Amino acid sequence: MSAETGSRDKINKKLKLAIKRSKNSKDDVKTLDSRRKVFQGNKEVQRTSSAGRFSKRVNGGKERHQVEIDDKNRFKSVNSDRKRKRIYADQDTGVNEGTFHKNVGIPNGKTLSWEKRKGTMEGRANAGGLSNRKRSLKGGRSSGEDESDDNKSSSKSVRPVRLRSKVEDATVESKRPSRRPKDTKVSAKLSNGKLRIKAKTVDKMESLKLDGHGDGSLKKHAKSKSNPSTHLYRGQNKHPDVSLVKPTKRTVKDKKSLDDNSVAADNRPKKKKRVIRIDPYDITNKRLDDGIVTNESIKEKDEDLEKNITMSKNAQFRAIQPSPSILAFVEDNLLGRRRLIELRRSGYNTELSAPLDNIPFSTSSERERIEESIFRNKLTFFAAANVSSSFPPPDLPEIAFAGRSNVGKSSMLNALTRQWGVVRTSDKPGLTQTINFFKLGSKLSLVDLPGYGFAYAKEEVKDSWEELVKEYVSTRIGLKRVCLLIDTKWGMKPRDHELIDLMERAQTKYQILLTKTDLVFPIDVARRAMQIEESLKANKSIVQPLMMVSSKSGAGIPSLRTVLGKIGRFAKH
Numbered sequence: 001m002s003a004e005t006g007s008r009d010k011i012n013k014k015l016k017l018a019i020k021r022s023k024n025s026k027d028d029v030k031t032l033d034s035r036r037k038v039f040q041g042n043k044e045v046q047r048t049s050s051a052g053r054f055s056k057r058v059n060g061g062k063e064r065h066q067v068e069i070d071d072k073n074r075f076k077s078v079n080s081d082r083k084r085k086r087i088y089a090d091q092d093t094g095v096n097e098g099t100f101h102k103n104v105g106i107p108n109g110k111t112l113s114w115e116k117r118k119g120t121m122e123g124r125a126n127a128g129g130l131s132n133r134k135r136s137l138k139g140g141r142s143s144g145e146d147e148s149d150d151n152k153s154s155s156k157s158v159r160p161v162r163l164r165s166k167v168e169d170a171t172v173e174s175k176r177p178s179r180r181p182k183d184t185k186v187s188a189k190l191s192n193g194k195l196r197i198k199a200k201t202v203d204k205m206e207s208l209k210l211d212g213h214g215d216g217s218l219k220k221h222a223k224s225k226s227n228p229s230t231h232l233y234r235g236q237n238k239h240p241d242v243s244l245v246k247p248t249k250r251t252v253k254d255k256k257s258l259d260d261n262s263v264a265a266d267n268r269p270k271k272k273k274r275v276i277r278i279d280p281y282d283i284t285n286k287r288l289d290d291g292i293v294t295n296e297s298i299k300e301k302d303e304d305l306e307k308n309i310t311m312s313k314n315a316q317f318r319a320i321q322p323s324p325s326i327l328a329f330v331e332d333n334l335l336g337r338r339r340l341i342e343l344r345r346s347g348y349n350t351e352l353s354a355p356l357d358n359i360p361f362s363t364s365s366e367r368e369r370i371e372e373s374i375f376r377n378k379l380t381f382f383a384a385a386n387v388s389s390s391f392p393p394p395d396l397p398e399i400a401f402a403g404r405s406n407v408g409k410s411s412m413l414n415a416l417t418r419q420w421g422v423v424r425t426s427d428k429p430g431l432t433q434t435i436n437f438f439k440l441g442s443k444l445s446l447v448d449l450p451g452y453g454f455a456y457a458k459e460e461v462k463d464s465w466e467e468l469v470k471e472y473v474s475t476r477i478g479l480k481r482v483c484l485l486i487d488t489k490w491g492m493k494p495r496d497h498e499l500i501d502l503m504e505r506a507q508t509k510y511q512i513l514l515t516k517t518d519l520v521f522p523i524d525v526a527r528r529a530m531q532i533e534e535s536l537k538a539n540k541s542i543v544q545p546l547m548m549v550s551s552k553s554g555a556g557i558p559s560l561r562t563v564l565g566k567i568g569r570f571a572k573h
């Protein structure tokens, strides 16, 4: 009996427990229904819930237990949903630094989160829940987000955030903003486990921020379009002034449009002056220069005129047609530039220093071959004068050799006498600086005059030489002839004409010697002779003929000896 009563008690206890559990299960069903109503609005929760299984399970004992488990799971899911909300809250409060905050501290990372780039999430630290989050997203556009939250204009300009979520772990994908967004708006999308957020800004916000950080003058342009690049820089940098420091070309342009007097505009780099390079080979560029009259252009024109004159002089010289007699004389005496083979064919010894003279230097026996006896005498230096008072007494008839520097005066003395080293010569103009007197035996005196014109000497010295020469040729007693040496290549120069005029006035006999004939063509020797004879044909003191000589080749030297020898022979003491 005791066993039966014991078993009955156990059964009764179980029945009581079962009844209690059935009552509790009804309460649970009520609570579940109420909770189902709570989450009725959440479609995703309804979709995920197994409502059919839930209704079956509420009838059975084990099933009820399962129901409780499922309810726990559902609670878990509900809790997870709550947790999701808490996650947002935590995220908003900064407790749960998930993917939202991972990139916030990265200053230059390419994977900057969207709030870092757009600066919209800065103000969410004080926000709580989704509504606050929306609010923060509305107002949080730049580094001054907290201030901009209070700003109505900024809140108007931003779209609210849309959240679509059925996920437990929300991750944020940041959509990289375009580099040049025109109208940027902020929107957040939470779907398929990823929160996609787009941020867009409105121009007014930017202009207001400029008001806050820049000059007051910027307020004038609050409605004007702001620069998107400044948005970008301001979003990345909490200090908008710093972002203004590193502007792009586009920011510079916009700053200029904002206010010319602003500090930012003053700090912009100045434009470099555009340099126009004129191409000398470009016809259009030359046309620019044509209208400009400068001193340089006048000088160039003058130089061109002088060139034309010189060219005309040369042309005139080329146009001279020498007389046949002069041409014949030039050809007979082998004047002008000649080839050695030509001299050899004519019977001259080309191994001699002056083959056309055919007389070697220095030895007395050879000097006997000189046709003119007076020039067989030994040449001796006896006086030098740099002033007229130091002139030697005029005991002998004198023949002077005058001319420009380096024309070959001293060389002419050597060529006439064929004596080496008595008269010094040099290729440097200005060697002879005094009037040098040479005796040729006891019959004749040869005088080497300093040259005039170009010389390596001071102007005062050259002037004194010229004055001394002028005084000598105009006042010297015993001066029988002045041999005026003219370089065949260059012809007569103004100084030569000056000296000729002086000798004309002083009635000093002078004879023209064309020197260095071996350096020009024979035809030019004839032309020069014709030119000078024509120019001096009216002169009275000139002695004809004009002599054409070359100390180097010896051409015309024998003829000159003959002419000058007559002076010594017939001169009256």
Ligand SMILES: Nc1nc2c(ncn2[C@@H]2O[C@H](COP(=O)(O)OP(=O)(O)OP(=O)(O)O)[C@@H](O)[C@H]2O)c(=O)[nH]1
Pocket (backbone or CB within 6 Å): 403, 404, 405, 406, 407, 408, 409, 410, 411, 412, 424, 425, 426, 427, 428, 429, 430, 431, 432, 449, 450, 451, 452, 515, 516, 517, 518, 519, 549, 550, 551, 552, 553
């Ligand atoms: N080719 C050539 N050269 C000559 C002739 N006569 C002189 N020379 C050269 O011309 C240069 C000047 O000769 P010089 O006799 O010193 O001339 P200069 O007139 O006395 O010169 P200054 O004493 O400075 O007035 C020398 O190098 C001579 O060799 C010539 O007929 N033909």
Ligand SMILES: [Mg+2]
Pocket (backbone or CB within 6 Å): 409, 410, 411, 424, 425, 431, 432, 448
């Ligand atoms: Mg000389």
